[in-house]
Amino acid sequence: MISVENISKYFNRETILHDISFSLEKGEILGLLGPNGAGKTTLMRIINQIISADKGYVSYGGDLIKEKHLINIGYLPEERGLYQSMSVEKQILFLGKLRGLSSTEAKDQMEYWLKRFGIQAWRKKRIEELSKGMAQKVQFICTVLHEPDVLILDEPFSGFDPINIELIRKELLNFKKKGKSIIISTHNMNNVEEICDRAILINEGHMVLQGTIHDLRQQFKEDLFKISFTGNMISFANALWTGYEIIDKEVHSEDSFTIYLKMREGNKINDLLNAVIGQVNITGVEEVLPSMENVFVKSINAQNEVLSE
Template sequence: MITVENISKYYQRQTILHDVSFSLNEGEILGLLGPNGAGKTTLMRIINQIVVADKGHITFEGNLMQEKHLLEIGYLPEERGLYQSMSVEHQISYIGRLRGMSKTDTKSQLNYWLEKFGIQAWRKLRIEELSKGMAQKVQFICAVLHEPKVLILDEPFSGFDPINIELIRQELLEFKKKGHAIIISTHNMNSVEEICDRAILINEGHKLLEGNVHEIRENHKEGIYKISFTGNMIAFANALWAGYEIIDKEIHGDDDFSVYLKMRQGNEINDLLNAVINEVKITGVETVMPSMEKVFVKTINAEKEIPHE
């Protein structure tokens, strides 16, 4: 759907983006991750032709990105751009017309989204009368009103409580089912794990990591297992040998435990189970997958030790 090829951007000898490339596919949600100042927002602005790249180019459905393609993109910027004196319906209608929608289609979509979000009572309120979360819903509607092929969302969950985060999450999954392509820049790592198909990690303008979210987590496993059992904790610990390190434990009851173990010296899970099976009753075994937040922190910290040219 969108291909970003070798994009670079510099401001007064400072590297904002350096040779960043990736693709966004139809029916895919791509997570764009990175610390503050990594270059994520600049990259989104370049895709939306708000900022001009110093090097590289972007294509939309195989064609060099042009202004006409922006009508197929819905953009939710991090800095919210609503007109404070406008009413909710006036603001949404205004954006619809800017996106090339007819008056009839704009009105139909306006009514659809106000009803879908249960906010019909807001339509006459001025933007300045809305709370941050309320205004965020209006901004989201403005981004999706014209049913764009591509959604580019900068911190879409900011300002929302857990209930509304789930509401927006479900809407994004619906867009995905319909074949829309979505880029999300977010600090909400749980959302990345739950809805993103792929993730890209950018730091100091450089792309450090890209791949399927599950595969990224799989590749960063540290050989940690969670063993749940009933029985005696001391007997369990005594049955282990130097090949295992107890990292943490959870006590669920007098004889009900979960222990987090790290493998050492090439031992396998079967070796562990054979060592303890006669001492306690095993009720569960699972591989501990690192969260995207842990992968994020580990990768950024490792990158700090590598000088760039």
């Protein structure tokens, strides 16, 4: 749907983006990650043709992206742009028409989304009278009103409580089921793990990582396993040898434990199980993969060390 090829951007001789390339596939949710100032918003603005790249290009459906393609894109900027003195109803209809909807289409879509978000009673309220979360809902409605094929969302969960975060998350997954393609820039790593298919990580304008969520977590794993068992803790510990390091433990009862172990010296999980089976009753075994937050922090720290050399 979207292809970004070798995009670079400079401001006042400072490199904001350096040779960034990635693609957004149909029916995919892509996480665009990076610390503040990494260049994420600049990249989103380039894709939306708000600003131009100094090098590289963006294509839509295989064609060089042009103004005519923007009608198929819904963009939610981080800087929310609602007219404060306008009512919710007038705001939605106005922006719907700007996106090419007829009055009837805009009204039908508005009614659908006001009902879906349970805010019909707020339709006559001015934007300035709304809470931050309520205004966020209106902004989201304006972004998706014209049923775009591509959504580009800059911090879509900002300003929402956990209930409304879950509401937006479900809507994004519904869009994915319909074949919509979505780019999300967010600092909420839990949402990245739960709804994104792939992620790219940018730091100081450079591409640091990209891949599926599964592959990225696998890439940074540390051979850490969680073993749950019933039996004697001392018997379990005595069955181990120097190839394993106990990192942490949870005591559930006198004879029920969960142990976090790190493999060393090339040992495998089967070696561990062979050592402790017969000593205790194993009730669960799970490899502990790093969270996307850990992947994010380790990658940024490593990149910063390289850039500082």
